[in-house]
Amino acid sequence: MYRxxxxxxxxxxxxxxxxxxxxxxxxxxYAVAWPTLHVTHLVPVVAQPFIAALAAFPLLxxxxxxxxxxxxxxxxALVIALAIPNQPNNELPFQVVHxxxxxVMLFAVALRSPSQVVxxxxxxxxxxxGTTLTxxxxxxxxxxxxxxxALAGLVLFGQLIRRLALSRRLLVRQExxxxxxxxxxxxxxxxxxxxxxLHDVVAHHMSLVVVQAQTAxxxxxxxxxxxxxxxxxxAATARAALxxxxxxxxxxxxxxxxxxxxxxxxxxxxxxxFEGARRAGVDITWTVHGSLESxxxxxxxxxxxxxxxxxxxxxxxxxxxxxxxxxxxxADLVLxxxxxxxxxxxxxxxxxxxxxxGMQARAVAVGGELAAGPRAxxxxxVRARLPLIVPDSETVASxxxxxxxxxx
Numbered sequence: 342m343y344r345x346x347x348x349x350x351x352x353x354x355x356x357x358x359x360x361x362x363x364x365x366x367x368x369x370x371y372a373v374a375w376p377t378l379h380v381t382h383l384v385p386v387v388a389q390p391f392i393a394a395l396a397a398f399p400l401l402x403x404x405x406x407x408x409x410x411x412x413x414x415x416x417x418a419l420v421i422a423l424a425i426p427n428q429p430n431n432e433l434p435f436q437v438v439h440x441x442x443x444x445v446m447l448f449a450v451a452l453r454s455p456s457q458v459v460x461x462x463x464x465x466x467x468x469x470x471g472t473t474l475t476x477x478x479x480x481x482x483x484x485x486x487x488x489x490x491a492l493a494g495l496v497l498f499g500q501l502i503r504r505l506a507l508s509r510r511l512l513v514r515q516e517x518x519x520x521x522x523x524x525x526x527x528x529x530x531x532x533x534x535x536x537x538x539l540h541d542v543v544a545h546h547m548s549l550v551v552v553q554a555q556t557a558x559x560x561x562x563x564x565x566x567x568x569x570x571x572x573x574x575x576a577a578t579a580r581a582a583l584x585x586x587x588x589x590x591x592x593x594x595x596x597x598x599x600x601x602x603x604x605x606x607x608x609x610x611x612x613x614x615f616e617g618a619r620r621a622g623v624d625i626t627w628t629v630h631g632s633l634e635s636x637x638x639x640x641x642x643x644x645x646x647x648x649x650x651x652x653x654x655x656x657x658x659x660x661x662x663x664x665x666x667x668x669x670x671x672a673d674l675v676l677x678x679x680x681x682x683x684x685x686x687x688x689x690x691x692x693x694x695x696x697x698x699g700m701q702a703r704a705v706a707v708g709g710e711l712a713a714g715p716r717a718x719x720x721x722x723v724r725a726r727l728p729l730i731v732p733d734s735e736t737v738a739s740x741x742x743x744x745x746x747x748x749x
Contacts, residue, residue: 356404363403370397374438381431382421392421396439399446407449408458414443415462415469422473434473447492451499463496543586550579552657608633608641608674611648615666623656624663631670640674640727643703647711650696651678651723659721673709674727682719700725 374393378384384392395417402410422434433440443466450462467489474488554576558564564572615627636644648666655664659680667677697713700723704711709727716722 359404363401367397367400370400370438370442374436378436381428381433381436383426383428392425393436393438395421396436397442400442403446403449407446407452408454408462411443411446411450411462411466414439414446415465418443419469419473422469444495448495448499451496452503459496459500463492467492547579547583547586551576551583554579556658606642606645607638608636608644610641610645611668614645614649614652618652618656618664621656623652624661625652625666626663627666627668629668629670633668633670636670636674636729640707640709640729643707643709644668644674644676644725644727646703647676647700647723647725648678650700651713654696655680655721662720670729672729674729676725676727677722679716679722680720697723 371393374396375390378389378393379386382392395413399410399414399417402413418435418439421439427434447462447466451459454462470488470492554572557572558569611633612627612629615625618625633641648668652664652666655662655678659682662681664678664680667675669675700713701711704725704727707727708730709725711723711725713723714721
């Protein structure tokens, strides 16, 4: 039987088990208070079960509403002390069961009620004990007024346990938030990794498709109008796919920004372009005269895009050719990008593609100029002059709208 009760109790939640245990304790206390009430107080027989109930039953509110339970217990104790006389051999104004229940309820108030309610309960209980437990005996009076100190210790102990429990809950909550933050950060890092993989794998091959489709009419003999239109359609489709890839990469960025809202490159970032091209196998050398840190943001962004497009075109149209870059920052910013004759020079004219036109538009937008064309030795050269004074806002806005194949 006992094992069945224990098994059933384990299936209940903590609050239900606490309520069941409290009910059992109340039943035991009531069973003690009722039969012994006539020993301590002069109470009619018919009133004994009600007086005993006032002593034990407020304990049922210890979890639900401890402040209300304490108020009922303290109020009934005051009424009993004033209205019901004691037996000649009893010095307590109310039963020991009532005293124990009142202390438990005060402790519960200290654990769960607001500070103002705790202070009121402590003062009221101290006054109750100090007035009702006082007698003509000096030692008894001293003991009665020592109750406020004992009650203060009980309340402070309850407040300490409450603070410790609150700190533990806050710590657990903080650990849960930290765990969620770590999980969110891991997801963002995974998104960033996926974005990089997509860029490295898909965008690279799609760029090759665009380049091959655009240069095929110049590399292949006798390309008819239908085939030329087909190549143009392939290039347009590939560029549209690249634009969609850019949108998807924007969603997968770990910082939640779209690429259009990402920080724009600066003039000093051209060094990264040079080093990246060298790591990719391009025979590139460069010289930089002057400081690029003082270059305005719009001019620096235009310089970066022009260098990026020029180096990319040199590696595509003249594979294996040496590329020389010179950047001179004086009164104006002067850029020179040239490549030696390569193993497979494209036969495209200066105006045969969109890259050079886009570079020229970027240079003009910031108040500069750009020229590109073949050299006498069979190589190719891009020459640009960009001012170091920022143009007006309308011109800068037009620069932002320029989109070259390198951006796609």
